[in-house]
Amino acid sequence: MTEQKQDKWISIWSWVGFVLLMYGLIITGCGLYYAMTELPKTVMGESNPSLWWGAIMLVGGVAFTIIGHYANKAEQP
Amino acid sequence: MESHATLSLALVDWVIIVLYFVVIIGIGLFLKRFTTTGEDYFLAGRRNSSWIAGLAFLSANLGALEILGWTGGTVKYGMFVAHFYWIGAIPAMIFLALYMMPFYYSSRIHSIPGYLLLRFDEKNRLLNAFSFAVMTVLMSGINLYLMAIVFHIVLGWNMHVSIWVSAAAVGAYITLGGLLSAILTEIVQFFLIWFGLFLIAILGFSEVGGIDQLLASLPANMSALWSTAADPTANGMGVTWMGIVLGLGFVLSFGYWTTDFLIVQRAFSAKDLQSARMTPIIAAFFKMILPFIVVGAGLVTWKLMNTPDSGFALMTKNGEPWYDSALPMLIARYYPPGLIGLGITALLAGFMAGQAGNVSAFNTVWTYDIYRVIIKKNATDEHLVFVGRITTVVGIFLSILAAYWAMAFETIMDYIQAIFSWVNAPLFATMLLGMFWKRTSSAGAFWGLLSGMITSFFLFIALRFDWISPVYVTMSNHPSDMAENLWRAWWAWLVTLILTIVISLVTKPKAESELVGLVKGLTDKTVLQDVPLWRKPGLWAIIALVLCAALNIYFW
Numbered sequence: 001m002t003e004q005k006q007d008k009w010i011s012i013w014s015w016v017g018f019v020l021l022m023y024g025l026i027i028t029g030c031g032l033y034y035a036m037t038e039l040p041k042t043v044m045g046e047s048n049p050s051l052w053w054g055a056i057m058l059v060g061g062v063a064f065t066i067i068g069h070y071a072n073k074a075e076q077p
Numbered sequence: 078m079e080s081h082a083t084l085s086l087a088l089v090d091w092v093i094i095v096l097y098f099v100v101i102i103g104i105g106l107f108l109k110r111f112t113t114t115g116e117d118y119f120l121a122g123r124r125n126s127s128w129i130a131g132l133a134f135l136s137a138n139l140g141a142l143e144i145l146g147w148t149g150g151t152v153k154y155g156m157f158v159a160h161f162y163w164i165g166a167i168p169a170m171i172f173l174a175l176y177m178m179p180f181y182y183s184s185r186i187h188s189i190p191g192y193l194l195l196r197f198d199e200k201n202r203l204l205n206a207f208s209f210a211v212m213t214v215l216m217s218g219i220n221l222y223l224m225a226i227v228f229h230i231v232l233g234w235n236m237h238v239s240i241w242v243s244a245a246a247v248g249a250y251i252t253l254g255g256l257l258s259a260i261l262t263e264i265v266q267f268f269l270i271w272f273g274l275f276l277i278a279i280l281g282f283s284e285v286g287g288i289d290q291l292l293a294s295l296p297a298n299m300s301a302l303w304s305t306a307a308d309p310t311a312n313g314m315g316v317t318w319m320g321i322v323l324g325l326g327f328v329l330s331f332g333y334w335t336t337d338f339l340i341v342q343r344a345f346s347a348k349d350l351q352s353a354r355m356t357p358i359i360a361a362f363f364k365m366i367l368p369f370i371v372v373g374a375g376l377v378t379w380k381l382m383n384t385p386d387s388g389f390a391l392m393t394k395n396g397e398p399w400y401d402s403a404l405p406m407l408i409a410r411y412y413p414p415g416l417i418g419l420g421i422t423a424l425l426a427g428f429m430a431g432q433a434g435n436v437s438a439f440n441t442v443w444t445y446d447i448y449r450v451i452i453k454k455n456a457t458d459e460h461l462v463f464v465g466r467i468t469t470v471v472g473i474f475l476s477i478l479a480a481y482w483a484m485a486f487e488t489i490m491d492y493i494q495a496i497f498s499w500v501n502a503p504l505f506a507t508m509l510l511g512m513f514w515k516r517t518s519s520a521g522a523f524w525g526l527l528s529g530m531i532t533s534f535f536l537f538i539a540l541r542f543d544w545i546s547p548v549y550v551t552m553s554n555h556p557s558d559m560a561e562n563l564w565r566a567w568w569a570w571l572v573t574l575i576l577t578i579v580i581s582l583v584t585k586p587k588a589e590s591e592l593v594g595l596v597k598g599l600t601d602k603t604v605l606q607d608v609p610l611w612r613k614p615g616l617w618a619i620i621a622l623v624l625c626a627a628l629n630i631y632f633w
Contacts, residue, residue, distance in 0.1 A: 015100075015104060015265055016268050019268065043280075043410050043411055045411075049276060049412075050413060053416070
């Protein structure tokens with residue numbers, strides 16, 4: 001990697017956190033929508049997997065965003 | 078090919094898919110400013126931590142080709158598919174970490190052909206470079222083709238649009254950011270694959286009553302890992318334990334994990350030798366968990382197919398059950414809109430990771446081992462980066478051509494494993510002898526490698542056209558295609574090994590002074606003195622092997 005680091009590096013963990021947060025929000029949103037209207041008619045749909053799996057993704061997203069924050073700090077001179 | 082679209086996408090699913098393309102191209106655009114030198118572009122700057130390199134190492138292997146193929150393979154072959162994740166991967170990954178990485182990393186090579194040049198000579202390098210370049214383009218094209226097929230049949234997408242849009246996206250982010258782009262998007266794709274597909278296994282196990290209940294309800298030829306390996310007719314793969322251990326556990330596995338540049342290139346991107354050695358070890362732990370997704374989903378599929386009132390069936394292709402539809406059919410069964418988009422994005426991510434990995438490996442080998450050697454010997458670093466970017470674009474177009482060729486000749490799918498055993502199995506013998514026996518001569522290496530490749534190809538043709546009885550090659554009168562692949566790899570490796578030794582003994586080896594750092598015994602012993610015990614690769618390697626053994630015993 002070049003030594004010229006005028007541009008701020010964004011750690012991969014921040015990108016992972018961003019993606020998991022983004023998708024976690026969408027999936028959890030779907031889950032909330034199903035909970036308020038009608039549960040999906042898929043097999044095992046009564047457990048509303050969108051809601052709890054989306055929540056897990058949100059937790060993962062928060063965790064990686066925090067990891068990415070510290071990784072970014074460590075990269076700064 | 079007729080589409081039997083079984084999944085329809087809602088608006089939210091399309092949003093999820095489009096956002097994925099925006100993110101990965103955004104990563105490529107962001108990284109362009111950080112990739113200006115050859116080391117940046119082709120080796121990601123050699124600055125990655127062992128975690129980043131390790132996850133990329135596994136993700137480069139974890140394509141949708143494998144996920145779809147092995148889930149479907151489990152429906153056909155049963156629990157034996159787990160061998161490809163346990164004995165067929167873990168020992169080789171540990172061996173790479175502990176014994177081969179010091180030679181690879183310390184010699185500062187850009188590629189496996191680069192090692193062959195240093196250890197042997199130009200003709201060895203060029204033989205491997207050309208065969209590897211052809212293999213990567215074919216594999217990239219096959220990834221594209223399979224992706225187009227899957228999305229056409231399952232979603233009704235136009236095959237040409239699938240091929241060109243996916244190729245354009247991969248081409249964009251690899252051209253912009255080189256290996257760094259490939260690695261960072263592979264990490265994102267790694268998490269997408271886990272979060273997009275692990276839920277299928279969880280819901281599937283829940284539906285059938287849990288893992289133990291599932292295994293107890295399956296016949297022995299589907300649920301046993303080793304207990305049916307004494308007799309080839311007792312297991313779904315038609316192979317004995319000898320074929321699994323020698324063909325898969327040793328030759329194919331070691332040949333792939335220790336010499337396939339696409340994989341090993343990720344370890345080269347690590348910031349130091351300690352991190353490079355930990356790279357395959359970290360990947361090994363995640364590799365061990367994968368059967369719970371892939372094999373688990375496959376066994377659930379088999380169970381549901383054989384449960385009369387489950388309402389589950391595989392799709393058909395040309396009138397036959399299409400095993401690769403197992404995972405898409407499970408997505409349709411368990412996922413509502415939203416999760417469908419996530420599952421499809423996970424598959425897309427897997428296909429594109431496979432394509433990107435092959436293209437980035439191709440551009441490195443072409444630029445450093447062919448272009449710089451034959452065409453422009455005095456190329457500057459800046460020029461090589463420029464050539465690398467052009468090569469990526471050319472590689473993408475060649476992949477598209479290969480995809481259309483595969484479309485025209487469907488039987489090209491039969492050649493995937495044959496391609497691996499032509500290149501990787503004999504190469505493993507060459508690398509093993511090169512790294513551990515200083516007497517190995519350049520002539521021995523070249524003629525041994527070439528003979529092994531020809532042997533593999535000849536056996537493939539001979540078995541396909543019934544020139545020889547399969548019992549002479551596979552020790553079984555009715556081997557499966559997979560059993561043939563395993564045994565063919567073994568014989569190709571053995572031919573390479575024997576011929577390399579014999580020819581080396583009657584030809585002149587290189588002087589020892591030229592082999593320092595390249596051969597065991599002429600390389601400083603690696604001592605990680607300042608590293609605490611909990612960071613030593615050896616400790617984690619032992620833990621990984623013990624876990625792998627425990628899994629094999631538990632699922633015996």
